[in-house]
Amino acid sequence: MSQRQSExxxxxxxxxxxxxxxxxxxxxxxxxxxPRKVRAETRERIFAAAAELGYIPNLIAGNLASGxxxxxxxxxxSLRNSNFARMIQGLTDHLEQRGYELLLAVADTPERQLAxxxxxxxxxxxxxxxxxxxxxxxVHSLLEAARxxxxxxxxxxxxxxxxxxxxxxxxxxxxxxxxxxxxxxxxIGFAGFEPRDLRFRERQRAFQDALSAAGxxxxxxxxxxxxxxFSGGRVALDHLLGREPDLQAMVCxxxxxxxxxxxxxxxxxxxxxxxxxxxGYGDYEIAAEVPPGxxxxxTRGYAIGGVAAKLLVEKAETGFVAExxxxxxxxxxxxxxxxPLVGLWPALAREGDARCSRAGNSIVL
Amino acid sequence: MSQRQSExxxxxxxxxxxxxxxxxxxxxxxxxxxPRKVRAETRERIFAAAAELGYIPNLIAGNLASGxxxxxxxxxxSLRNSNFARMIQGLTDHLEQRGYELLLAVADTPERQLAxxxxxxxxxxxxxxxxxxxxxxxVHSLLEAARxxxxxxxxxxxxxxxxxxxxxxxxxxxxxxxxxxxxxxxxIGFAGFEPRDLRFRERQRAFQDALSAAGxxxxxxxxxxxxxxFSGGRVALDHLLGREPDLQAMVCxxxxxxxxxxxxxxxxxxxxxxxxxxxGYGDYEIAAEVPPGxxxxxTRGYAIGGVAAKLLVEKAETGFVAExxxxxxxxxxxxxxxxPLVGLWPALAREGDARCSRAGNSIVL
DNA sequence: CTGAAAGCGCTTACAG
DNA sequence: CTGAAAGCGCTTACAG
Numbered sequence: 001m002s003q004r005q006s007e008x009x010x011x012x013x014x015x016x017x018x019x020x021x022x023x024x025x026x027x028x029x030x031x032x033x034x035p036r037k038v039r040a041e042t043r044e045r046i047f048a049a050a051a052e053l054g055y056i057p058n059l060i061a062g063n064l065a066s067g068x069x070x071x072x073x074x075x076x077x078s079l080r081n082s083n084f085a086r087m088i089q090g091l092t093d094h095l096e097q098r099g100y101e102l103l104l105a106v107a108d109t110p111e112r113q114l115a116x117x118x119x120x121x122x123x124x125x126x127x128x129x130x131x132x133x134x135x136x137x138x139v140h141s142l143l144e145a146a147r148x149x150x151x152x153x154x155x156x157x158x159x160x161x162x163x164x165x166x167x168x169x170x171x172x173x174x175x176x177x178x179x180x181x182x183x184x185x186x187x188i189g190f191a192g193f194e195p196r197d198l199r200f201r202e203r204q205r206a207f208q209d210a211l212s213a214a215g216x217x218x219x220x221x222x223x224x225x226x227x228x229x230f231s232g233g234r235v236a237l238d239h240l241l242g243r244e245p246d247l248q249a250m251v252c253x254x255x256x257x258x259x260x261x262x263x264x265x266x267x268x269x270x271x272x273x274x275x276x277x278x279x280g281y282g283d284y285e286i287a288a289e290v291p292p293g294x295x296x297x298x299t300r301g302y303a304i305g306g307v308a309a310k311l312l313v314e315k316a317e318t319g320f321v322a323e324x325x326x327x328x329x330x331x332x333x334x335x336x337x338x339x340p341l342v343g344l345w346p347a348l349a350r351e352g353d354a355r356c357s358r359a360g361n362s363i364v365l
Numbered sequence: 366m367s368q369r370q371s372e373x374x375x376x377x378x379x380x381x382x383x384x385x386x387x388x389x390x391x392x393x394x395x396x397x398x399x400p401r402k403v404r405a406e407t408r409e410r411i412f413a414a415a416a417e418l419g420y421i422p423n424l425i426a427g428n429l430a431s432g433x434x435x436x437x438x439x440x441x442x443s444l445r446n447s448n449f450a451r452m453i454q455g456l457t458d459h460l461e462q463r464g465y466e467l468l469l470a471v472a473d474t475p476e477r478q479l480a481x482x483x484x485x486x487x488x489x490x491x492x493x494x495x496x497x498x499x500x501x502x503x504v505h506s507l508l509e510a511a512r513x514x515x516x517x518x519x520x521x522x523x524x525x526x527x528x529x530x531x532x533x534x535x536x537x538x539x540x541x542x543x544x545x546x547x548x549x550x551x552x553i554g555f556a557g558f559e560p561r562d563l564r565f566r567e568r569q570r571a572f573q574d575a576l577s578a579a580g581x582x583x584x585x586x587x588x589x590x591x592x593x594x595f596s597g598g599r600v601a602l603d604h605l606l607g608r609e610p611d612l613q614a615m616v617c618x619x620x621x622x623x624x625x626x627x628x629x630x631x632x633x634x635x636x637x638x639x640x641x642x643x644x645g646y647g648d649y650e651i652a653a654e655v656p657p658g659x660x661x662x663x664t665r666g667y668a669i670g671g672v673a674a675k676l677l678v679e680k681a682e683t684g685f686v687a688e689x690x691x692x693x694x695x696x697x698x699x700x701x702x703x704x705p706l707v708g709l710w711p712a713l714a715r716e717g718d719a720r721c722s723r724a725g726n727s728i729v730l
Numbered sequence: 731c732t733g734a735a736a737g738c739g740c741t742t743a744c745a746g
Numbered sequence: 747c748t749g750a751a752a753g754c755g756c757t758t759a760c761a762g
Contacts, residue, residue, distance in 0.1 A: 011489075011511070013739060024749045029741060039747055054510050059487040060434065061739035063425045064754045071468075079450040080650075088444055092471045101484055103436075104469040106457045119466060122424040124376075145419050146376070230654035259651075266631075266656045285445075286624075286651070289595035291631045378755060389733045394757060404731055426755035429738045 012055045020049035032057060063124065072312050073103040073120040074129040075113055078226075082284055083301040084131065087153065090305025091129065098313050100126070110136040121146050127312030129305075133157060133164065134198050149315035151308040154299075155199055156327060163315070165307045165326040169199045172297045172330040173206035176279055177251055179295075179365070180338055181214045185249040185277060189220035191236035191261065192253040203253055203281065220244055224257070233260025248277060249338060255280035255287045255296055262290060262337065277338035293335025298364075300328045334363040377420045385414035397422065428489065437677050438468040438485040439494040440478055443591075447649055448666040449496065452518065455670025456494065463678050465491070475501040486511050492677030494670075498522060498529065499563050514680035516673040519664075520564055521692060528680070530672045530691040534564045537662045537695040538571035538646065542616055544660075544730070545644055545703055546579045550614040554585035556601035556626065557618040565618055568646065572616055585609055589622070598625025613642060614703060620645035620652045620661055627655060627702065642703035658700025663729075665693045699728040 018025045023042060031038045031046040038046070049055075063069045072095055076084040092102050103125060105116035117139050120128060127149040130139075143150050143161050150162040155169060180188060188211060195201040204221065211218035220243060222236040236257060240247050252258035258280030262272055270276050272292060280287055283298035307326050315321050383390045388407060396403045396411040403411070414420075428434045437460055441449040457467050468490060470481035482504050485493060492514040495504075508515050508526050515527040520534060545553060553576060560566040569586065576583035585608060587601040601622060605612050617623035623645030627637055635641050637657060645652055648663035672691050680686050 015739080025739095026741080026750085027748055030748085033741075037747075042747080054507075056483065056487050056507075056511075058429075058489060058739050059484065060425060060428045060489050061754090062741070064423075064429050064756085065739080065741040067741095067754070069425065079444060079453055080447065082445065085444040085450060088469075089471060092469075096470075096477070096480070101488075102469055104453075104457075104467055105461075106454060112461070115461070118421065119424065122421050123466075124423060124425050142419075146421075229650050260654060263654055263656055285594050289625060289628055291628055380755080390755095391734085391757080392732055395732085398757075402731075407731080423755050426738090427757070429740085430755080430757040432738070432757095 011058070012053045014055070014057065016053055017046065017050045017055050020053060021046045067124075068316075069124050069126050070100050071103050071123065071125045072100050072127045072129065072309065072316075073105070073116075073123075073125040074131075075105045075107050075116050075120075076131045077106070077108045079106055081226075083154075083282055083299060086301030087131075087305035087308075090302035091309050092305075094306045094309035095313070098309070100309075100313060110139075114138050114142075117142055121148070126316040127151070129153060129308050129312065130161075132197060132199065133160065133166075135161075149312050151311055153304050153308060155202075156325065157198065157202075160324075163311050163321065163324040163326075165304050165311065165328060167299065167328050167330045169202040170206045172299070172332075173203035173251075173281065174210050175365075176281070176295075176297050176332055177207050177210035178214075179332060179334070180249060180251060180277070180279055181210060181216070183277075183338055185338070186216060187220070187244055187246045187248045188216065189222065189236070189240035189244065189247050189250045190253075191222050191224070191233060191240070191250050191257045193226050194223045200253055207251055220247065228257075228260075230256055230260035230263065233257040233262070234264040237261045237264050249273075249279070250276075251279045253281055255282045255284040255294060258294055258296070258337070259284075259286055259290055262294065273336060273338045279338060283333055287333070288335070292337060294337045295335045296333050298331045298333050300330070303328045332365040334365060376423070377418045379420070379422065381418055382411065382415045382420050385418060386411045432489075433681075434489050434491050435465050436468050436488065436490045437465050437492045437494065437674065437681075438470070438481075438488070438490040439496075440470045440472050440481050440485075441496045442471070442473040444471055446591075448519075448647055448664060451666030452496075452670035452673075455667035456674050457670075459671045459674035460678070463674070465674075465678060475504075479503050479507075482507055486513070491681040492516070494518060494673050494677065495526075497562060497564065498525065498531075500526075514677050516676055518669050518673060520567075521690065522563065522567070525689075528676050528686065528689040528691075530669050530676065530693060532664065532693050532695045534567040535571045537664070537697075538568035538616075539575050540730075541644055541646070541660075541662050541697055542572050542575035543579075544697060544699070545614060545616060545642070546575060546581070548642075548703055550642060550703070551581060552585070552609055552611045552613045553581065554587065554601070554605035554609065554612050554615045555618075556587050556589070556598060556605070556615050556622045558591050559588045568618055585612065593622075593625075595621055595625035595628065598622040598627070599629040602626045602629050614638075614644070615642075616644045618646055620647045620649040620659060623659055623661070623702070624649075624651055624655055627659065638701060638703045644703060648698055652698070653700070657702060659702045660700045661698050663696045663698050665695070668693045697730040699730060 014028050015025050018028045028046050031043045079085055095102055107113040107116045130152045133152045133155045152160050152164045153166055155166045190207045192204050193200045208218040220240050222239045224232040258278045261278055265272050265276050280294045280296035283296045287294035287296045311321050379393050380390050383393045393411050396408045444450055460467055472478040472481045495517045498517045498520045517525050517529045518531055520531045555572045557569050558565045573583040585605050587604045589597040589600055615626055623643045626643055630637050630641050645659045645661035648661045652659035652661045676686050
């Protein structure tokens, strides 16, 4: 048991540094906060004393005195979802750069979200990032009262509490479905999540609108839990084939389902896209790698986190941002999981279509 | 621009609640901290006033006064790695239960780790979780001086700063390699990460030791960057086949490489495991789903996070824990990516081997 | 069961 | 360029 003794040593305080440097407490504070207000020589003496003593400023005390915490909080429903992991990465990268820190809560129910938001407010965070744009009335009124900078994410459909960074899930899903229809598929199913979240409902609605606009049947829907993971694709395929044996293709609410369905096709010995076609959503890392390449929507999680960080810090520091709404957009990445666009590459390249570029094994639309 | 006005409303303070309830400030404090010290009737009046005013206790002030933050901090190198995501999930789940919060830093360089640890200490966190057991001398001396509870994770090889939760990477990788050897493979390669991290070096050493103990060639090594993702498996396969055309199998430092190699085999039309065999590490979700199923080591990230939370909170509150070292163990999950064990199922079941159980499409050893 | 007082370790105008 | 003083919003012994 090599456990360390726990008699906490008393941390060095600013007053200790002041004494050691032979100056007053507030000159030390100034040396750290507004270095140019302190004569270079004095400053050096203070820094030397601080280093010597191993002084680490007590940020808690500083927060209380200044009323600013330099902490931004975020609530995400899950870290298993790599979109959110990317967003957090974008957030931390940008916050770190600006000297802020991240208080993170993983909360997948309204109750846990409310609890997280409450303690975050108690910690007087300088700003808050929320996943999605649907929150309980309690969360709304809490944030309404607190009036700290808030960014909602991953959607653009209001009303918003304060600011928003996202893109239109409806447009993205509709464009992808239309692309699939344009390739000639007629019996197309949808593998979705139980429509708890607005973002998921919008993808479903976009799918159905696109099919009905093309005069196609749009009721081949499957809804599974997010926790199914890859296996959701298999279950969806089984279910929809049971209802429509001529099913040709499936649009999935997430790459995870799409890849799961792809695996199921492999097991059945069904070539993709010849025997069955698939489209995903999210451009998870695996989408580019799994043969024959998954056509999907690339969303910009990292950018969402980065822009959110920028907005939150800016508003925390100046009380104002020029634009409270940011559309980070999306892209369709065309690979070979449905009727190959590959044949189009030379033609597209010749046309020099600005909206189209090759990136690795994909066409970007 | 529906941006909200940013004139921060002055938050309700404890003294406001006291006035509204007609009691003193400290009776309010007691009502929240030690409810039983306050008469039920008074308590109700205070809670009613607090709810009425929308009072949210200022935790910053509370921290400063009490010297305890109820915040635990964690440093992970990445969230893209689902092992770490799982650990964070285990950590937050347990911390939430005990009324603690998580301050998270994603830091993949010694500099960023040092910066993160420094500000965490500045925030006077009650405990700190570190990923891995190798840290810069600066981090060591900082934590040595601070004497707060620290848990290092994912390994059991000391020396440690304070406490550790993990398992033996060496044993896990060695056992897996030996299993592969026992199935008759002779030309086996290793697809690893650049050996920056001790955990990775140990897996490599275990691989090499197992081969040389079996009298086999153990120098077919590839080292790629973690950032290669799935594509690392393809690159490794190309590289090692270039050096040894008779290569039969590859042990990978991560499931991601193994699955990438599996995809490459598909592209080449090589049946797995008949033409080529693979073993992974980590039991990522995809390992169970990708045909024909990836044999791998299951690590217990969620448990690591949970046990770490327990230790940190316990030590923060009592200054002591019974065991400073926790081995959460590992399991080998045998699927069909190398010479099937499936044939063994009936035999194993008959023997009633306690170490062996079926779980889904896998044998657990 | 309730309350007056000191103090946690900083920052922030404001003087000198 | 440097410093004395008040205050941030709580908690914590300690009296009454």
